[in-house]
Structures are given as structure tokens and as C-alpha cells.
Amino acid sequence: MPALSWQEKDPVLNVxxxxxxxxxxxxxxxxxxxxxxxxxxxxxxxxxGKTKGSEDFKLLxxxxxxxxxxxxxxxxxxxxxxxxxxxxxxxxxxxxxYLTKNKRIxxxxxxxxxxxxxxxxxxxxxxxxxxxxxxxxxxxxxxxxHQFNFIKGHKRKRNQTDHMVGGSCLFDQVKFERQECFMTxxxxxxxxxxxx
Numbered sequence: 409m410p411a412l413s414w415q416e417k418d419p420v421l422n423v424x425x426x427x428x429x430x431x432x433x434x435x436x437x438x439x440x441x442x443x444x445x446x447x448x449x450x451x452x453x454x455x456x457g458k459t460k461g462s463e464d465f466k467l468l469x470x471x472x473x474x475x476x477x478x479x480x481x482x483x484x485x486x487x488x489x490x491x492x493x494x495x496x497x498x499x500x501x502x503x504x505x506y507l508t509k510n511k512r513i514x515x516x517x518x519x520x521x522x523x524x525x526x527x528x529x530x531x532x533x534x535x536x537x538x539x540x541x542x543x544x545x546x547x548x549x550x551x552x553x554h555q556f557n558f559i560k561g562h563k564r565k566r567n568q569t570d571h572m573v574g575g576s577c578l579f580d581q582v583k584f585e586r587q588e589c590f591m592t593x594x595x596x597x598x599x600x601x602x603x604x
Contacts, residue, residue, distance in 0.1 A: 418443035424450070426470045437470055503528055574598050 421441045425432055432438035442450065484502070491500045511527040512519070526534065571577055573594045580591045584602055593601030 418445045420444040422447040432470065437473055576600070 420443065422444055424440050424442045424447055426438050426440060488500060488502055508524050508527045512523055515527070515532070517523040517526070522536070526532075526536075576582070576591060576594070578591060578594060582589055582591060582602070587604060589602040589604055591600045592603045
């Protein structure tokens with residue numbers, strides 16, 4: 409909030425919901441503390457519709473959730489323990505990004521994933537291969553299960569075709585009129601869209 413809170417020296421702090429309780433809930437990322445003066449001023453401006461263009465109120469944005477980072481933090485230790493159980497003869501160790509970065513700077517290597525892997529592996533005598541296998545991950549399904557709009561009878565139409573249609577699936581490589589193609593679209597009727 410603006411310098412108003414410093415000027416007022418308001419001893420009372422209020423919990424403010426960035427999004428309403430109904431949509432944002434009581435999640436810590438949806439809560440901030442404002443002094444009572446700023447909190448009242450904010451709600452007065454909301455009621456009068458004067459928040460547009462105001463720099464003070466652009467700061468009130470919900471923080472990004474840390475679900476992914478928390479999941480990785482938990483799973484990292486689980487994965488490490490399971491790898492140790494499966495491979496008791498191998499040395500399985502945990503490392504951190506700052507160690508990899510320091511090693512990369514020390515060896516004067518560019519910031520690339522393969523260089524990070526090289527530093528993490530710890531085998532500095534290893535030499536990269538002259539050939540590199542590049543794999544490209546392509547989607548094999550439409551992630552949206554149902555179409556957004558309802559059809560007659562208030563039912564949602566399925567947006568996904570079956571994984572296998574006529575013995576083939578999306579992005580299978582086929583030969584058509586002596587030319588290699590990929591199936592980029594498929595229909596239940598059995599027709600396919602082919603692209604080179």
C-alpha cells in the first residue's frame with residue numbers, strides 16, 4: 409500500500425482477502441495484512457469504483473501457488489531413498505543447483521541442460537559424443553476431455569477420440585503413395601489427416 413500506512417502509524421492490522429472468500433478462500437496466498445486505515449480506504453475505493461488506474465491497488469495481486477515446488481521437494485527425498493534401496497551397490501547422492509552452477513562457472517561452460525548434467529555427473533574426464541539424439545515429445549491426446557459447450561439434453565460431448573482408431577494412433581508413421589507421413593488427425597469413421 410502507499411506511504412499512508414507509515415504516516416498514520418496505525419497500530420491495528422486487518423487481514424485482507426485479495427480475492428473474495430468465495431473464490432479465493434482462506435489460502436495463505438490469498439491473504440495479506442493491511443493497516444486499518446489502508447484497508448478501509450481500499451474498500452471505500454472499491455465501492456466507489458475508483459480503483460482503476462490507481463497504482464496503489466495494482467500491488468494487491470495473489471501470489472503464485474508453490475504446489476509444484478512443494479511436490480518436488482517432497483518427492484526428491486522419496487525418490488532418493490527408493491533409488492538407494494533398489495541400487496545398494498551404487499552411490500546415490502543428492503545435489504543442489506548452486507553447486508552445479510559453481511562447477512559450471514569454474515569449468516567455463518555455457519548455461520545448457522547438457523552442461524548441467526555433465527557437472528552433476530562429476531566425471532570431468534568424460535567427452536561429449538559427436539552425435540546427439542534429439543527426441544521431440546508430441547501430444548498423443550487432446551487434454552480437454554469434454555467440449556466446453558453443452559449439446560441437446562444438457563450433456564457434454566466428449567472431446568477426445570479413442571487412443572487407438574482402426575489399429576493406429578495419433579502421430580503414427582505410415583507410408584502413403586510411396587511417401588512417409590505422420591497421422592496428425594484421426595476420426596472414428598476411420599479417416600486420417602496425413603502430413604509429411
